[in-house]
Amino acid sequence: MTVVFECVYDNRRHLGLGVPEDGANLRLYPLAGDTLTTLLRGAGGDAEAAVAALTGRRTPVDLLAADRRRVRVLPPLLPEHPGDALVSGFMMTHNVKVDAAVPDQPNWFVKGFGDVLKAPGEPLSVPGDAVAVCEEAEVVLVYTGDDRGVPRYTGYTFGNDLTDIGRFKQHAGHLSYAKLCDAGVAPWLHLGEPPRSVTGEVTIERDGVPAWKGPFTTGTDALHYDLPTMMSRLFAHEALHRPGRVHYVYIGADRSSFHSGFRAADGDRVTIDVATHGVRLSHTLAWTPRLAAGSAPRPGEE
Structure with a gap:
């Protein structure tokens, strides 16, 4: 089962994969102006295609567990408005x-x-x-x-x-x-x-x-x-x-x-x-x- 999430880190929206474990490091991908909704729609329901669309050509940001306090998770696909x-x-x-x-x-x-x-x-x-x-x-x-x-x-x-x-x-x-x-x-x-x-x-x-x-x-x-x-x-x-x-x-x-x-x-x-x-x-x-x-x-x- 593919799981995705969206968060704010350093005042910018990022996405991540999976349900993070408590106390573990975290890998995020900058959305860079894209929206998670649009990326998922483009995958047409194909989970593997969705992962490729979400992570492809995006430089990951790796955070230590101690830095996770700077991450604010969002309700899934929550619009800006x-x-x-x-x-x-x-x-x-x-x-x-x-x-x-x-x-x-x-x-x-x-x-x-x-x-x-x-x-x-x-x-x-x-x-x-x-x-x-x-x-x-x-x-x-x-x-x-x-x-x-x-x-x-x-x-x-x-x-x-x-x-x-x-x-x-x-x-x-x-x-x-x-x-x-x-x-x-x-x-x-x-x-x-x-x-x-x-x-x-x-x-x-x-x-x-x-x-x-x-x-x-x-x-x-x-x-x-x-x-x-x-x-x-x-x-x-x-x-x-x-x-x-x-x-x-x-x-x-x-x-x-x-x-x-x-x-x-x-x-x-x-x-x-x-x-x-x-x-x-x-x-x-x-x-x-x-x-x-x-x-x-x-x-x-x-």
């Missing part, structure tokens, strides 16, 4: 969460534009009036709009679809509000078909001490729905078509800490260890100040 990326997802997709009386297409929601995506180590913002927040360890599909705007599958990564599940439990019609938390995402883009089986463990630390742990299972085998059908129906809507737009689609989660009775709090640190794929992402939860009643701008106000 966050408005050119849409973050969305499906809910209630897994077999453990659905029953026989379900629609033939799960509910879809929007989390925001590209700036809601947070790389490992960055805090995840939670609305100040959140009712009960939980992590959701998920596969994230990445699509890019072709020259006609039609989203084309590029690869997958993993993420944390942080959700105010308490708000949704109070009122099922408030799913759209429940999803307006930041989303964690791993920077490592896997150039292959969505994984059939993904397993791992979530750890939530409070004051530096593990407060909750639990396993998770996801991947296409865990879905109640047919993934290609889900995606084709979603992207049949031309409102989502725009050349160059990057789509990050979270495809749903297994049970979370909420279902075990745990309640996340401000300052908790959530770590998702995707054991099957050697990927780990960790974020601190940060509640935003609660707005006082009537303090939000009204139409026409500045």
Whole structure:
């Protein structure tokens, strides 16, 4: 499986291959004005051609482990302008969460534009009036709009679809509000078909001490729905078509800490260890100040 990532080093964008091991040296390739999206599109889905396109005629930059602190990894294929990326997802997709009386297409929601995506180590913002927040360890599909705007599958990564599940439990019609938390995402883009089986463990630390742990299972085998059908129906809507737009689609989660009775709090640190794929992402939860009643701008106000 070919894995690529993008980062900023010395204020310039670079790309790398594979999932770097902790404490290891790092080899990067300057993008030199190119975009990772364009290079991958030119490879036409051929992983070997993609690697050749990404590394050919580029002088590598080799960093010692001590210099890796100067590297800032980015969400995969994140455009320069966050408005050119849409973050969305499906809910209630897994077999453990659905029953026989379900629609033939799960509910879809929007989390925001590209700036809601947070790389490992960055805090995840939670609305100040959140009712009960939980992590959701998920596969994230990445699509890019072709020259006609039609989203084309590029690869997958993993993420944390942080959700105010308490708000949704109070009122099922408030799913759209429940999803307006930041989303964690791993920077490592896997150039292959969505994984059939993904397993791992979530750890939530409070004051530096593990407060909750639990396993998770996801991947296409865990879905109640047919993934290609889900995606084709979603992207049949031309409102989502725009050349160059990057789509990050979270495809749903297994049970979370909420279902075990745990309640996340401000300052908790959530770590998702995707054991099957050697990927780990960790974020601190940060509640935003609660707005006082009537303090939000009204139409026409500045």
